[in-house]
Structure formats: structure tokens, C-alpha cells
Amino acid sequence: MTAIHILKDRENQIHETGKAPFNMACDKHSLSGSVSQRACVFCGSRVVLYPIADAVHLVHGPIGCAAYTWDIRGALSSGPELHRLSFSTDLREKDVIFGGEEKLYRTLTALIDTYSPKAAFVYSTCIVGIIGDDVEAVLRRVQKEKNIPVLAVHSEGFKGTKKDGYRAACEALFKLIGKGDASAVGKYAINILGEFNIGGEAWIIKNYYRKMGIDVVSVMTGDGRVEEVMKSHGAKLNVVQCSGSMTHLAKMMEEKYGIPYIRVSYFGIEDMSKALYDVAEFFSDNSHILEKTKTMVKEEVEAVYPELLSIRKALSGKKGAIYVGGAFKAFSLIKALKMIGMDVVLVGSQTGSEEDYAILKDMCDDGTVIVDDANPLELSKYIIEKKADLFIGGVKERPIAYKMGIGFCDHNHERKTPLAGYEGMLNFAREVYYTVTSPVWQFAPRNVVN
Numbered sequence: 225m226t227a228i229h230i231l232k233d234r235e236n237q238i239h240e241t242g243k244a245p246f247n248m249a250c251d252k253h254s255l256s257g258s259v260s261q262r263a264c265v266f267c268g269s270r271v272v273l274y275p276i277a278d279a280v281h282l283v284h285g286p287i288g289c290a291a292y293t294w295d296i297r298g299a300l301s302s303g304p305e306l307h308r309l310s311f312s313t314d315l316r317e318k319d320v321i322f323g324g325e326e327k328l329y330r331t332l333t334a335l336i337d338t339y340s341p342k343a344a345f346v347y348s349t350c351i352v353g354i355i356g357d358d359v360e361a362v363l364r365r366v367q368k369e370k371n372i373p374v375l376a377v378h379s380e381g382f383k384g385t386k387k388d389g390y391r392a393a394c395e396a397l398f399k400l401i402g403k404g405d406a407s408a409v410g411k412y413a414i415n416i417l418g419e420f421n422i423g424g425e426a427w428i429i430k431n432y433y434r435k436m437g438i439d440v441v442s443v444m445t446g447d448g449r450v451e452e453v454m455k456s457h458g459a460k461l462n463v464v465q466c467s468g469s470m471t472h473l474a475k476m477m478e479e480k481y482g483i484p485y486i487r488v489s490y491f492g493i494e495d496m497s498k499a500l501y502d503v504a505e506f507f508s509d510n511s512h513i514l515e516k517t518k519t520m521v522k523e524e525v526e527a528v529y530p531e532l533l534s535i536r537k538a539l540s541g542k543k544g545a546i547y548v549g550g551a552f553k554a555f556s557l558i559k560a561l562k563m564i565g566m567d568v569v570l571v572g573s574q575t576g577s578e579e580d581y582a583i584l585k586d587m588c589d590d591g592t593v594i595v596d597d598a599n600p601l602e603l604s605k606y607i608i609e610k611k612a613d614l615f616i617g618g619v620k621e622r623p624i625a626y627k628m629g630i631g632f633c634d635h636n637h638e639r640k641t642p643l644a645g646y647e648g649m650l651n652f653a654r655e656v657y658y659t660v661t662s663p664v665w666q667f668a669p670r671n672v673v674n
């Protein structure tokens with residue numbers, strides 16, 4: 225294989241640590257023709273709101289938008305599973321010419337009559353933005369007739385980046401918050417924001433907090449329920465895990481309800497422990513919480529540490545590449561890979577900010593490539609050049625890894641295995657170990673650059 229060249233206009237979104245001065249461009253629209261790995265605005269909204277399991281999620285647009293995001297996350301529910309269905313108004317040529325408002329009204333009312341949801345989210349897609357349907361007017365009418373919250377998600381795919389989709393989802397959620405009765409919410413109560421219960425992770429995290437003596441009012445949105453979101457303004461602290469998607473909501477709640485927020489990560493031993501201690505510290509008026517936290521962390525770490533050490537021995541010196549949605553997850557993954565003895569040679573994200581990339585630069589060893597809003601060619605180039613043994617990403621990165629003949633770990637929303645918390649760290653380490661050391665790679669020789 226000959227050397228892979230990157231597009232000239234993409235050069236300022238790629239940086240190799242230790243080389244030229246750090247001046248990363250980010251937070252901008254994807255370059256036309258670059259075939260970005262990034263998802264659209266609508267997809268950004270859909271992944272945030274998807275796990276609310278007792279709401280109808282109606283995609284107002286052509287069937288392709290709904291198919292693209294059908295059952296998009298491995299987000300589990302302990303009760304209803306309405307979120308796993310993909311409803312669409314299936315707009316066609318005639319609707320594009322004459323408007324889709326009537327079709328939206330008919331579809332939405334039929335869905336509410338059939339499923340009796342606690343709320344309905346209606347996502348606007350590209351074509352709706354182009355033909356100019358008055359979605360809000362239709363939703364006001366339906367809300368009045370059906371007497372449930374009916375919320376517009378303004379997520380026309382073309383109008384920005386995936387981050388704008390997160391923002392639209394936060395704004396829809398914010399309209400629900402405050403509508404419920406929070407009088408029974410206790411003194412030591414939190415909301416978990418940006419945790420989506422992939423493979424049951426929210427249940428693991430909630431269990432830790434329960435052991436500490438902390439109540440979780442609402443998880444947004446993993447195993448989410450409309451009524452819990454509606455009373456979430458009663459919590460005393462918002463704990464934000466996926467900061468890229470939920471910081472906007474945390475800021476709005478701070479402004480309106482005076483609820484402070486902290487940023488945490490539940491991936492890796494170090495960050496998981498810090499997340500628990502940070503919450504314990506917030507409720508420092510109750511020393512029992514800190515005591516319980518110390519005991520629990522000690523027990524949890526002792527349970528997984530011996531196996532992590534033996535995996536570390538086997539993986540020592542192997543090289544990992546990371547490409548994820550939000551940069552905050554990348555921070556934890558770097559620490560987690562280092563803990564199991566691996567070096568990070570490539571790290572990138574779809575939606576990182578200037579501040580995120582500065583932190584990444586400080587965390588990485590010299591020679592690590594940092595990339596914003598990458599495309600498959602760039603990822604392939606650096607995987608080959610840096611001789612990575614492992615690629616961590618999502619569904620769109622998996623084929624790249626396999627074509628390059630290296631191991632892959634899904635750390636995105638499609639997976640079914642929990643990777644958060646202490647047991648999640650062990651699952652992660654095992655998965656990395658199995659894929660990196662798999663004998664299958666002898667039959668898939670690695671690509672090399674001449």
C-alpha cells in the first residue's frame with residue numbers, strides 16, 4: 225500500500241504531540257467531501273433522548289432517517305420498551321410538495337391512542353426544515369387534545385453538527401423538567417446526566433450511589449422515565465457523565481433551579497472512584513456518606529485488581545487507537561489503556577472542544593496523533609503508520625479496524641456489555657485482551673505503508 229495523504233483543508237484538525245505548536249481547529253462543520261465519521265444533528269438528538277422508554281419517539285421525515293437510528297443504542301429498560309420502536313411519518317414526494325403537517329397530526333394522534341405514552345418527542349429532520357412545516361403548531365394542538373407533554377426536537381440534520389443535536393435534545397428535556405411534584409425528594413439526592421444505560425451501566429452506577437446513601441432522582445436518559453425527568457428539579461446536584469451531550473442541560477438547570485453540577489466519568493478505576501468521591505465530598509455535611517464510599521471503593525477495587533494486573537502483563541507495550549464521540553470519554557480511555565499497560569498512539573473525537581483537545585495533548589505522550597472530526601482514510605493512515613494493535617470506537621470504526629487487521633473494542637452505544645464502573649473496567653480489559661491477542665490476526669496480515 226502506498227502512503228495515504230490527508231486533505232489540505234483537514235490539516236489544521238490533526239496534530240501530532242511533540243511536533244508543531246498546538247493549534248487545533250475544531251467545533252466547525254465537517255469538510256465537504258471528507259466523508260466525516262460524524263453523525264448528523266438529528267442523530268445527535270436521537271441518541272440522547274432514545275433511552276426514555278415510556279415515551280413515543282416520532283421521526284418526522286423520510287423513512288431513511290428513522291431506519292438510520294432504529295434501535296440505535298444498547299440502552300436497556302427495566303420496564304417499558306417503547307423506545308425500541310422506530311416511528312416515522314414516512315414523508316414522500318407528495319408531502320414534500322403539499323406539506324407534512326396533516327400527516328404528522330394523524331400519525332402522532334394514532335401513536336398516542338395506540339401506545340398511551342407518558343410523553344411524545346417529535347424529531348424534525350432535514351426535509352422538514354426545507355419544506356417549513358409548522359411542527360410546533362401541530363404539537364400544540366395534539367398536546368391539548370391528548371393531555372400529555374408533546375415536545376418538538378428541532379434537529380434538522382443539515383443545520384449544524386452533532387453537538388447541535390445534543391443541544392436540541394437538552395432543550396426538549398428542559399421543557400419537561402419542573403412539571404412534576406418534587407416535594408418527596410430527599411436531602412441527599414442527585415440526577416445522573418449523560419448516562420444512557422448501555423448494557424445496564426446506569427444500574428451499576430445507581431447501585432454504587434445507593435450503597436453510599438445517595439438517592440438518584442432521575443437518570444437522563446438511561447432507563448429513563450418521563451415522570452422522573454419531570455421531578456428532577458428536586459435533586460441537589462447534577463452529576464454529568466457525557467459532558468458533550470448534557471452540559472447544556474446542566475447549565476440551564478443551574479440557572480433556573482440553582483442546582484450545581486459536576487463533570488465525572490464512570491470509565492476506568494481512577495475516574496470511577498473520583499466520580500464517587502466527588503459526590504461524597506459534595507454532601508460533606510454527612511460524614512457517613514464518605515465512610516461508606518471509602519469502604520465500597522476498597523471492596524470494588526480489590527475484587528477486580530488481580531485480574532487487571534495479569535491482563536496488564538500480557539498487553540504491556542501494545543498500542544491503542546481511540547476514536548469516540550465526545551472527548552471526555554477519550555480522557556478516561558487513555559487512562560484505562562495506560563492502566564492495562566498499553567500506549568495510546570492515536571486519539572480523536574467527533575465533537576471535542578478547544579479545551580478538550582488541550583487536555584488531550586497534555587495527557588498524551590509525544591508522537592500521539594490527535595484528530596478532530598476524522599474520516600476513515602485519516603484513521604486508517606494513522607493506524608497503519610503508528611502500528612496500532614487495537615482500535616476503540618463505534619459501529620462506523622469497526623470495519624476500519626478489521627480491514628487493517630487489528631483488534632477492535634466497541635465503546636460506543638451499540639454494544640451490549642457494560643464497560644462502566646469497576647466490573648465494567650474488568651469487562652473492558654478482558655475484551656481488549658481477547659481481541660488484541662486473538663489468533664485470528666495471523667490470517668489477516670496488517671496493511672503497511674511503503
Ligand code: SF4
Pocket residue numbers: 264265266267285288289292348349350351379380381382
Ligand atoms: S436528518 Fe438529514 S442528515 Fe440526518 S439522517 Fe435525515 S436526511 Fe440524513
